[in-house]
Amino acid sequence: MTTTGSTLNxxxxxxxxxxxxxxxxxxxWIMRQAGRYLPEYRELKQQHGFLKMVKTPExxxxxxxxxxxxxxxxxxxxxSDILVIPxxxxxxxxxxxxxxxxxxxxIRSDNDIENLDTGSIxxxxxxxxxxLQLLRRELDGRTALLGFAGSxxxxxxxxxxxxxxxxxxxxxxxxxxxxPLFEKLxxxxxxxxxxxxxxxxxxxADAVQLFDSWGGxxxxxxxxxxxxxxxxxxxREIGGSVPVILYAKGLHHRINELADAGAAAVSVDxxxxxGLLRRALANPVTLQGNLDPALLNTRPDIVxxxxxxxxxxxxxxxxxxxxxxxxxxxxxxxxxxVEALVDTVRxx
Numbered sequence: 617m618t619t620t621g622s623t624l625n626x627x628x629x630x631x632x633x634x635x636x637x638x639x640x641x642x643x644x645w646i647m648r649q650a651g652r653y654l655p656e657y658r659e660l661k662q663q664h665g666f667l668k669m670v671k672t673p674e675x676x677x678x679x680x681x682x683x684x685x686x687x688x689x690x691x692x693x694x695x696s697d698i699l700v701i702p703x704x705x706x707x708x709x710x711x712x713x714x715x716x717x718x719x720x721x722x723i724r725s726d727n728d729i730e731n732l733d734t735g736s737i738x739x740x741x742x743x744x745x746x747x748l749q750l751l752r753r754e755l756d757g758r759t760a761l762l763g764f765a766g767s768x769x770x771x772x773x774x775x776x777x778x779x780x781x782x783x784x785x786x787x788x789x790x791x792x793x794x795x796p797l798f799e800k801l802x803x804x805x806x807x808x809x810x811x812x813x814x815x816x817x818x819x820x821a822d823a824v825q826l827f828d829s830w831g832g833x834x835x836x837x838x839x840x841x842x843x844x845x846x847x848x849x850x851x852r853e854i855g856g857s858v859p860v861i862l863y864a865k866g867l868h869h870r871i872n873e874l875a876d877a878g879a880a881a882v883s884v885d886x887x888x889x890x891g892l893l894r895r896a897l898a899n900p901v902t903l904q905g906n907l908d909p910a911l912l913n914t915r916p917d918i919v920x921x922x923x924x925x926x927x928x929x930x931x932x933x934x935x936x937x938x939x940x941x942x943x944x945x946x947x948x949x950x951x952x953x954v955e956a957l958v959d960t961v962r963x964x
Contacts, residue, residue, distance in 0.1 A: 832866020
């Protein structure tokens with residue numbers, strides 16, 4: 617794939633960066649693109665509700681395309697939720713009135729784990745490939761199409777804690793207090809994630825992202841056993857079929873371990889200094905990130921200044937750079953700030 621000049625379309629530019637072939641400018645997409653910052657999203661959500669939009673291919677397609685129509689990002693990420701996997705395994709969830717996630721029950725015993733069903737993943741999540749196939753047709757090869765899933769550790773935190781958590785006491789009690797039971801749970805979740813990714817690849821995803829959003833909650837030396845070894849297994853299974861972007865929040869100090877896990881790109885949160893990070897890498901890997909999402913609540917001049925600093929820090933980096941936020945876009949983001957970000961990256 618040639619990466620010179622300005623003849624690449626958005627999809628080609630994005631895939632070139634993932635292949636470590638820096639294109640004419642860094643490709644741009646935004647994690648959690650769909651959201652309450654878009655009035656068209658708010659209108660649709662008011663009519664149908666979040667979970668109905670996730671599970672209805674036509675609605676998921678519409679929500680996925682909304683930010684592409686407005687901003688022309690180089691990649692579209694499927695509108696969905698990481699917790700569709702626990703739900704498909706038999707552990708439904710809902711949104712708490714006061715905010716956060718509540719699982720219908722918490723995993724507490726061997727019997728709870730035995731009852732988790734990994735054999736019905738394809739049937740219960742059939743709406744996901746259906747949406748991806750619709751999106752593939754709509755995007756028509758012009759824009760890259762991304763699928764995603766949560767890492768086994770991140771999913772396990774919700775499943776064992778019974779929902780959103782701050783201190784992750786229950787999952788850590790399981791990890792330290794009953795390692796065989798912890799591993800039994802992780803085997804099941806890992807198998808479900810692998811099957812889910814296979815479905816997305818078969819449906820036409822150009823790449824997938826793996827969100828280890830709560831990997832930073834692991835104690836220092838235990839990250840490998842608690843999370844990374846399961847990620848490595850997933851990457852071995854599906855990494856050869858499409859590129860995988862590994863997002864690991866709070867773990868940029870482990871950049872070489874993450875880079876060596878087998879992903880095509882490592883995505884880092886806003887607390888990382890990309891200039892320092894690129895120098896710390898033993899071998900160049902595509903880096904994704906890492907504007908602080910809170911900056912999109914400020915002013916366009918601030919967004920431009922901070923985005924330019926990231927672009928300058930990554931100039932000439934041989935491994936490839938995908939510009940993104942350091943976490944998902946906030947519902948309070950201002951549209952004029954997103955426009956300023958797009959203009960700044962495109963003008964680089």
